[in-house]
Amino acid sequence: MGSSGSRLSKELLAEYQDLTFLTKQEILLAHRRFCELLPPEHRSVEESLQIRVSLEQILSLPELKANPFKERICRVFSTSPTRDSLSFEDFLDLLSVFSDTATPDIKSHYAFRIFDFDDDGTLNREDLSHLVNCLTGQGEDTRLSASEMKQLIDNILEESDIDRDGTINLSEFQHVISRSPDFARKHDPLFSCSAPLRLSCDRSHSVCPSKHPVREAFHC
């Protein structure tokens, strides 16, 4: 599928394979999906590597639509000065970090950056409360009450803030995640077990192979 003009060169493909955690098929699939986001006249290989796709278009991908962290994910991986567009290489970085074979180290590094909503290098109380609100749902009635939120954040800081400065920095984050026994086995902050964000070959199908809540709960 696709004309010969939209294939990546062998050297580039090999380089991408060496530097990311993706396989050749995944890189080609990612390139195809990326090109579909571009306007038809700019879909050649050279242009696809130079051009940047706006955040709104990336956020329209079905794999990211239901994710409450979608905006943060895109901002973290964007390398443009205004952090509002992704190039193809940024897109590959995104998929690479979220793949199965990525090391827990790099996953926790990027997870920290995604959770750091104000980009100040630490997770302070506002970051944590924003994070909890993302987790519990966007509606007003689904959020935790103010007292519950305060207690939860107090508990989190008590468990993970070792130097007692009221914020969680990267080292403390990685410490609490990796020292916790469940992390060492299977869980990690970005996607337990099976590959998240696995792009589907056909855009009309949904990505998630199983809609069964039991299977999802037992994904360990």
Next chain:
Amino acid sequence: MAQPLNFVLHVPETPEDHGQEPSPYDESDVHDSFHQLIQEQSRWVAEEGLELQERERGAGAPQTTGSGSRIPPGPEDAGAPSTATLRILASMPSRTIGRSRGAIISQYYNRTVQLRRRVSRPELRGVGRSARPSLRLYDLELDPAALEEEEKRLLLVKELQGLTVAQRDHMLRGMPLGLAEKRCLRSVPVGLGRLQTHCRGGGGLGGGYPLGGVRSIPGPTLMPPVSPERRAGPQGGSGGAGLAGVGSSPAVAGSETPASCNSSLTRPCALPPGGPCGREAESLPYNMPLAYLFTVGVAFFITCITLVYSMSRSFGESYRVGSASGVHAVTVFCSWDHKVTQRRASRLQCDNIRTHLKELLAERQRRQGPRSACGRLRHVAVLGLVWLLCLGTTVGCTMAVYAFSELMIKSPVSADQEGALLALPVVVCLLNLGAPYLFRCLAALERQDSPVLEVYLAICRNLIFKMAILGILCYHWLGRRVGTLKDQCWENFVGQELYRLTVLDFIFVLLDTLFGELVWRLISEKKLKRREKPEFDIAGNVLELIYGQTLTWLGVLFCPLLPAVQIIKLLLIFYVKKTSLMANCQAPRRPWLASHMSTVFVSLLCFPSFLGAAVFLCYAVWQVKPSSTCGPFRTLDTMYEAGKVWVRRLEAAGPRVSWLPWVHRYLVENTFPIYLVSALLLAVIYLNIQVVKGQRRVICLLKEQISNEGEDKVFLINRLHSVYERKERSRAGRSQETERLVDHPDAW
């Protein structure tokens, strides 16, 4: 850093210096919020045309400004940190380590060096400009961060060239940098200038903590084998095709060859001439009984090693020294599954997480809330009563099984009434099926606070029940049946009993799945009109698996084909349970601490289950007289004697194998070496416990030290705030003064 306490930071604040100063917000990745705040403040400062004064390092008193200035528009908010403070805060190593390119490069440089040279930390003497800010005098005004980062980058590239291709790619893949930068690092350095034009150079600090140590990714967990492996062993006698297991299957090893081998143990060379007898002095005859014992023994030994290894790994992972539970933090950070892409599934996940968080909070509240003495007493009383009832049930069922088994002994079964032999296994399986439900009902009376404790208590009670039943059955077989079956093969009988138990257990598990899950779901949906599916009981199912495995281990000596039956049974149970789970059950509401539970289950597999089976078999081999009409041990007093007889034979065989009898006499029969080895092992274990205790204490001390350092940090930040606040106020005051002088020149 030996600085006088009342140092004053020399931070030039002229607006023109913003571009030249090495500030972290030059790097676009970093500190967007600070960036905004700093820009706002700088804009305000520039608009007002205030000239910020400079302070000499070490000078105590502020100096006067020169230029005229307008009055600052409004009173400064006392709490808002000034530009300089923000800049300093933004550049703290603990905040830049994850963000600044320089910090990342420095960190990975150290990791690469460690990988290449296998040293724990790079030598600080060798590195001119060390990466750690506390070791190089952290000088804000003279920090040529650009040069530092380029130096570090070159060093990193050089180090990477020194690795193999695979190692280099592995290192690059794991770096949290963009693809373009990784490409740069992979390219061969041709010079500083060339590198700068290719890669994104620029600002950013070279600071950050160089974390050493490549964290090792834990390897795959070793799963204990389902059944011990067997080398070529003798034919199995009792694994008959029928359910009752009794049939025309031959007795255990009842063929001629073993008999003749057997007789050769007591009489020299009963074999036909030309056989091995002629070469007796050179070769040893095949000793079938010993081979059988050795096979079973080696299989058990390998299983034991595997189980202990697996258990110790589980323990090591679950109960790390000094690790806090951190359940709230881990839930918040790790529980979102990004795999979901449907909005409905995403909402469901949000609901689950919210429920879980609320439960955690409520549990913590309850634990912290003090309970009244009366409430505690009531709770203890209820707990005691429930335990009493459970233990009473266990004892009652054990006595029932004992009585029934005695009844079975008293009424002997004739050959055509073999179906009656199924009565005892059916009774045992029915009790095993009913007891967990009874225990669950009793536990509902208790109303425990913590769900984890509930699960542990349920596991305990079920385990005690199952082990008691198995214990009474073992006594029945080895204690009573051996006596009553004097002329017949008791080994055959025991093997057949275990086979019947295994097969009936399988049938009852299928029935339980059918009724417990499918029918329950149908009833609850159709009749009771509830949409709740039954919860999948993980603990109960795992205990059933452990029970089945115990039966296999008990029976492997008497019925060698039992492991094969067990494998088929496990495969079928797996597929049936999986189908039933998907169709009928909902996930357990309480999320599982997967690793702790795995540790518990592997320990249960090892301790009561495997150890009990090993004790049973040891007793059978050492103490019980084998039946005299069948089996390879029929001429011996105990099965263990086969070894002794063989050793005596070896002694007579000649000097070439004399070391074996020596080993047997002085290391196996003699108890002193065993005591010595046990004492040594106990000493080693004790030393390890002390070491772990010491490590725990060290971790506590280090945590205290870190929190003290945190206090230092907060103190310094507050001092910074106050210093700059004073400076701003004095500047504002002085400009007011100047203003007044300008407006009213004749006030002088």
